[in-house]
Amino acid sequence: MLMVRKSADRGHADHGWLRSNHSFSFAGYYDPRFMGWGNLRVINEDRVAPGKGFGTHGHRDMEIISYVLEGNLAHKDSMGHIEGLPPGDVQRMSAGTGVQHSEFNHASGQETHFLQIWIEPDRKGIAPSYAQKTFADADKRGQLRLVVSPDGADGSLTMNADARMYAGLLDGDEEASLRLEPGRKSYVYVVRGDVSVNDTALHTGDAAYLDQETSLRLAQARDAEVLVFDLAA
8 A cells, every 4th residue: 555645735834933844743733644654653844944943842752853954953952962963964862751952043044944753662761862973965875775773773873663764865767665574664755856656756745655565666756855764563
């Protein structure tokens, strides 16, 4: 089964300083048909105005991934981390027993555009932790680069969840494929550009839900950046 959800069908929120698109039910957007997929719970596409951001707030028992597209996201948390996230960086924060953090756009005159991703953890009550890593465009060009996983395979960030997240850059004749295991779910999110997923055309902001498929093939791309999730059912 492959189901497509178009970009325009996502939830939307405009707070002036923050414009968000919600792939799944979140905050003031609620649709019982879209509460998550497997253990993937949230994908928010956020655009934060210069000098604005999310003040200190708490999370617990969630794996939170930030993927920056444009600008720079300033992160500060109760574990003592003060970091800037430029494009190409992936951040993973395990909220565990509880963490406080803030995220701001300190860039002058430039909007920060990033994806906030939540994945449900394998177990609750773990100690909070943080990791951040740069993945160069060259490592994602023409392939699906593993960027987050349960075991840190291939130099990926580790997380406490039965899920893997891949990032790829594809254009022209470039193709990428992934073998899918029976009993698991997959999710493809088109960050930008155009690409076909198992011969189904997708565009910026579109997503494909896959269940009971044995393989994933990305092709016919035009300036595409894609995230692929291999998920526990």
